[in-house]
Amino acid sequence: MTTSTSLVYLIALPLFSAGLLLLLGRIADKWGHIFATLVSASVFVIGVMEFFAMQGREGEARAATQKVFEWISVGTFQVDASLLLDQLSICFVLLISGVGTLIHIYSIAYMSHDRDRRRFFAYLNLFIAAMLLLVLGDSYLNLYVGWEGVGLASYLLIGFWNQKPAYATAAKKAFVANRVGDVGLSLAIMIAFTQFGTVTFAGVKEGASGASAGALTAIGAMLLLAAAGKSAQFPLQSWLGDAMAGPTPVSALIHAATMVTAGVYLITRSNFIFDASPTAQLMVVIVGAITLLFGALIGTAKDDIKKALAASTMSQIGYMILATGLGPVGYAFAIMHLITHGFFKAGMFLGAGSVMHGMNDEVNMRRYGAIRKVMPITAATFGLGYLAILGVPPFAGFYSKDKIIETAFYAGGVEGILLGGATLFGAGITAFYMTRVMVLTFAGTKRWDENAHPHESPFLMWAPMAVLAVGSVTSGFLLNSGNALVNWLEPVVNESHEHHSEHFLPPLAISAMALFVVAIGVAFAILKYRSVPVVAPENVTGFTKAARKDLYQDSFNEAVFMRPGQKLTAGLVSTDYKVIDGLVRMVGWVIQISASSIRNIQSGYVRSYALIMVLGVLALVAAVWMVTL
Amino acid sequence: MDIANYIYLSALLFTIGAIGVVVRRNAIVVFMCIELMLNAANLAFVTFSRVHGNLSGQVASFFTMVVAACEVVVGLAIIVTIYRSRRSASVDDASLLKR
Numbered sequence: 001m002t003t004s005t006s007l008v009y010l011i012a013l014p015l016f017s018a019g020l021l022l023l024l025g026r027i028a029d030k031w032g033h034i035f036a037t038l039v040s041a042s043v044f045v046i047g048v049m050e051f052f053a054m055q056g057r058e059g060e061a062r063a064a065t066q067k068v069f070e071w072i073s074v075g076t077f078q079v080d081a082s083l084l085l086d087q088l089s090i091c092f093v094l095l096i097s098g099v100g101t102l103i104h105i106y107s108i109a110y111m112s113h114d115r116d117r118r119r120f121f122a123y124l125n126l127f128i129a130a131m132l133l134l135v136l137g138d139s140y141l142n143l144y145v146g147w148e149g150v151g152l153a154s155y156l157l158i159g160f161w162n163q164k165p166a167y168a169t170a171a172k173k174a175f176v177a178n179r180v181g182d183v184g185l186s187l188a189i190m191i192a193f194t195q196f197g198t199v200t201f202a203g204v205k206e207g208a209s210g211a212s213a214g215a216l217t218a219i220g221a222m223l224l225l226a227a228a229g230k231s232a233q234f235p236l237q238s239w240l241g242d243a244m245a246g247p248t249p250v251s252a253l254i255h256a257a258t259m260v261t262a263g264v265y266l267i268t269r270s271n272f273i274f275d276a277s278p279t280a281q282l283m284v285v286i287v288g289a290i291t292l293l294f295g296a297l298i299g300t301a302k303d304d305i306k307k308a309l310a311a312s313t314m315s316q317i318g319y320m321i322l323a324t325g326l327g328p329v330g331y332a333f334a335i336m337h338l339i340t341h342g343f344f345k346a347g348m349f350l351g352a353g354s355v356m357h358g359m360n361d362e363v364n365m366r367r368y369g370a371i372r373k374v375m376p377i378t379a380a381t382f383g384l385g386y387l388a389i390l391g392v393p394p395f396a397g398f399y400s401k402d403k404i405i406e407t408a409f410y411a412g413g414v415e416g417i418l419l420g421g422a423t424l425f426g427a428g429i430t431a432f433y434m435t436r437v438m439v440l441t442f443a444g445t446k447r448w449d450e451n452a453h454p455h456e457s458p459f460l461m462w463a464p465m466a467v468l469a470v471g472s473v474t475s476g477f478l479l480n481s482g483n484a485l486v487n488w489l490e491p492v493v494n495e496s497h498e499h500h501s502e503h504f505l506p507p508l509a510i511s512a513m514a515l516f517v518v519a520i521g522v523a524f525a526i527l528k529y530r531s532v533p534v535v536a537p538e539n540v541t542g543f544t545k546a547a548r549k550d551l552y553q554d555s556f557n558e559a560v561f562m563r564p565g566q567k568l569t570a571g572l573v574s575t576d577y578k579v580i581d582g583l584v585r586m587v588g589w590v591i592q593i594s595a596s597s598i599r600n601i602q603s604g605y606v607r608s609y610a611l612i613m614v615l616g617v618l619a620l621v622a623a624v625w626m627v628t629l
Numbered sequence: 630m631d632i633a634n635y636i637y638l639s640a641l642l643f644t645i646g647a648i649g650v651v652v653r654r655n656a657i658v659v660f661m662c663i664e665l666m667l668n669a670a671n672l673a674f675v676t677f678s679r680v681h682g683n684l685s686g687q688v689a690s691f692f693t694m695v696v697a698a699c700e701v702v703v704g705l706a707i708i709v710t711i712y713r714s715r716r717s718a719s720v721d722d723a724s725l726l727k728r
Contacts, residue, residue, distance in 0.1 A: 604724030606659070611651045 002057060004064035007083040007136060010046055010093065013039050015129035021122035032118030033111075036125045037104040043128065044097035051090050062087060062491070065138060072141075079199065084138035088492045091335055091485075092135040092258075092265060095342050099257045100128050102464035106350055107249040109460035110357060120160060120247065127153035131258055135265060139200040140189045143266070147185060147230065150259045151178045157254060158246040170242035177239035181229015185266075188222035191215060205272040213277060220273050220280025224287060227263025231317050234291040238553040240314055241298070244306040248353030251306055256313050256349050257342035264317065264338050267324040268331045271493050274324070281325050285415075288322025289422045291315065294551060296429035300436065301547030303536055304363045305352045308437050309345070312389070315426060316341050322419065323404045326411055331493035332486040333403040339485075340396035340476050344388035347468030351382035354461055355441060358454040365440040366534050367449060372442040374454045377462045379442045381469035386438050388472035390431050390518050393511075396476030401427065403480075406510050420510075427514050431521025439529045447534050635676040642669035654719045656708045660701070667697050 017039040021032045028035070054062050063086035072079040085093070104124060111117045130149025137143040155178075159171030193199055195215045196207030208216060227233060232240035232255075243255050254260070267274060267284060274281050295315030302308040316337070323334035355371055355378060356363060372379035388395040391402060405427065409420030448454065456462070479485040536548075546552055601612070642665055649662030671690040678686025712718050 606720045606723070607651050607654075610647075614647050614651070 002061050002064040004066045007066040007085055008068050010043055011129050011132050013043055014125040018122045018126035021118055029118050033108050033121045036121035040101040040104045044101045047093040047097045079141050082138040083136040087488050089135045095339055096131050096258050099342055099346050102467055103249045103253045106461050106464040109458045110249055123153055123156045141199050154254050154259055157250040158243045160247055167245040170245035174239040174243045177236050178229050181226045184222040184225025188219050191219050208272045208276050216273055216277040217279045220277045223270050224284055227266050231260050231263030232314050233287050233321055234294055237314050240310050241307050244310050252346040252349035256345040261338045264320040264334055271331055284325030285322055288318045288325055292318030292426045296426050298547050298550050299433035301544045303365050305365050306363055319404050326407050328494055330407050332489045336479050336485050337400035340400040343468050343471030343475050344385040347465055347472055348382055348385040350465045351378050354378040354457040357457055359452045368441045369444045370446040375456050381465040384469040385472045386434055389434055394477055396472050399476030399480040402511050402514055405514055406507050424517055428517035428521040431518040432525045435522045435525035632680055639669045639673040654721050656718045656720050660704055667693055
């Protein structure tokens with residue numbers, strides 16, 4: 001472990017910038033966006049410097065720590081606000097600050113007509129700070145602070161245009177769904193503390209080797225719940241579609257590239273828990289497999305371009321979660337897919353934003369068509385991202401997604417067949433719905449509104465898209481060449497270099513199968529969407545109807561959780577009113593009634609007082625007499 | 630000397646006084662009834678003093694007389710004041726605390 005002094009700036013700089021821009025108010029309107037972008041860029045520069053410094057160190061010394069201050073000190077319980085930059089964190093630091101900076105630049109142009117642009121940039125910087133704290137914290141408690149911070153930033157940014165009630169509701173929905181996951185994380189931390197007496201990653205790792213299987217499974221399940229909330233995994237995924245209410249750069253940064261992958265980070269970071277608990281791993285795999293199919297199926301029916309991409313995000317994160325559940329072999333591939341996905345999905349979201357920007361904020365893909373002619377750069381960058389997500393060689397997704405499919409098949413036995421089949425099927429559906437997005441948006445005939453005058457976006461917008469497109473093309477190859485990322489992450493995830501040579505399917509065959517499935521998906525989409533009606537057809541299959549409604553997850557949540565929850569609260573309220581308050585009011589009522597009847601004795605007539613006194617004395621005498629007798 | 634007769638007389642006088650206090654409305658009469666009760670008590674004191682052959686009872690009755698005298702002074706002053714302000718010496722009219 002190396003001691004570093006510069007890590008804290010990664011978090012302090014954007015946090016300071018966010019506070020400054022929010023406190024200065026309108027004074028900072030003129031330069032706030034430039035300032036925030038520069039801060040983000042400088043964070044990226046620090047990150048790159050740390051990365052090279054890290055490469056200069058060897059073995060154990062690679063990871064760097066910094067103790068910022070002593071946070072909690074109660075008896076034997078010590079939590080320091082310490083930062084840990086290891087091989088895993090640096091991947092995230094570079095992704096967050098790199099993609100974050102690009103999206104800052106993009107937002108300068110995208111939000112140029114918004115009078116609250118400064119506030120938007122302040123929130124973006126707040127997000128960067130919180131997300132970096134999430135990945136840099138050296139204990140679950142530090143991570144938790146960042147975890148809540150990104151939830152807050154996400155809430156603020158989804159509801160950025162909260163003058164529209166629907167958007168404000170979407171923000172609230174995201175926040176509430178995230179809270180459910182947060183409860184899981186806090187429970188996991190509590191269990192870890194009672195079991196191991198510490199909440200640092202190192203301490204829990206040490207304790208996990210001697211812990212009972214039940215405790216590990218409980219922690220794993222709670223961590224999985226947390227990951228499901230933050231990463232929009234089944235059954236907490238329903239918020240992600242509505243989160244598209246936020247400005248598109250937010251969707252690109254928070255709801256595609258970074259924040260929603262926090263769950264993958266959490267599971268990878270807690271690999272020592274999951275590796276020791278096969279039950280928890282199985283749960284992770286199941287959740288991942290369900291979500292990757294769930295998201296893909298929803299994506300096939302969405303006409304809103306951002307919601308289609310959101311469903312795709314859900315599905316791709318399902319791939320990552322599934323990979324993390326496959327044990328030490330899967331973590332590196334999950335992270336690899338996370339990084340490549342960060343590039344191509346952020347790029348596609350920015351492309352979608354670019355199209356919306358030129359089309360008067362129209363999001364309905366049935367209103368697009370033939371956009372490639374008016375927005376060639378957007379079409380090209382989006383197309384590269386499209387090829388990447390399909391997994392066409394040599395684009396990024398080919399390396400990362402194929403590895404996950406391979407690993408799923410190699411899980412062995414029935415499980416391997418099932419998981420491999422699911423990932424393969426998911427790849428086919430992915431090809432179908434992404435082709436659908438491509439065809440509906442960029443190809444075909446123009447179906448747009450007469451008032452729309454689509455035009456190519458300004459340089460500040462297409463430049464970040466171009467950079468991300470380059471990433472979509474090259475990142476997979478770069479990360480995979482010589483197993484670069486796998487070897488890099490090995491100290492963190494304890495990869496045990498297994499050899500797959502004895503498996504029944506060689507990697508090449510799996511790649512060929514994946515490509516074949518993808519080709520079928522593409523062909524099917526192209527055939528199906530040769531002509532596109534402007535209004536979505538009503539006489540569709542029940543499946544399409546279900547997919548349009550997010551496979552009824554909202555209705556399910558409403559029927560199973562919300563309505564009974566409301567009934568429960570209504571019952572509790574009336575219990576409180578009738579029983580608890582009733583008791584209190586009864587005490588008052590008894591006193592009132594008895595007082596008003598006793599009050600009649602106080603007539604004010606001396607003679608009645610005298611009589612009472614006489615009677616009292618007589619009673620006293622009688623009592624004394626009885627006792628002495 | 631039969632002590633019982635004295636005690637009977639004392640109890641009778643006290644009862645008459647107590648009934649008077651309760652049933653009569655005129656403040657002066659109520660007052661007189663109080664005096665009657667005090668003197669009934671005095672009679673009992675003196676009787677017991679005589680029977681037991683010591684002076685404690687007689688001393689107590691002197692105390693009672695002194696207290697009664699003071700009480701008369703204060704009480705009559707109050708009654709006269711009330712009469713002046715209300716033109717009535719009825720104790721029932723002086724139930725102001727109620728209203």
